[in-house]
Amino acid sequence: MKKFFAALLVLVTLVIAVPGLVNASNWTKEQEPTTCWICGGSGSCSSCGGKGYVEEYGSDEEAKCEDCNGTGNCSNCGGNGEV
Ligand SMILES: [Zn+2]
Numbered sequence: 125m126k127k128f129f130a131a132l133l134v135l136v137t138l139v140i141a142v143p144g145l146v147n148a149s150n151w152t153k154e155q156e157p158t159t160c161w162i163c164g165g166s167g168s169c170s171s172c173g174g175k176g177y178v179e180e181y182g183s184d185e186e187a188k189c190e191d192c193n194g195t196g197n198c199s200n201c202g203g204n205g206e207v
């Protein structure tokens with residue numbers, strides 16, 4: 125009977141441990157930073173090219189870039205180049 129309990133213990137340990145390991149590896153994968161697909165890793169706003177302002181069409185005036193709110197940083201990654 126002792127053998128039965130030993131086998132049961134191993135089985136229970138596996139059932140508890142295996143999903144935990146799978147979740148842990150998935151979690152690590154999600155946390156890995158990936159290159160921003162908007163700016164391609166440069167961190168610059170794609171609308172204004174990182175300047176923070178855009179030249180208004182037909183005039184010499186420069187207007188604040190709406191996409192990055194004038195910061196010049198990519199709105200997707202915040203200027204890190206990674207997400
Ligand atoms: Zn911008």
Ligand SMILES: [Zn+2]
Nearest residue numbers: 160163198201
């Ligand atoms: Zn970006």
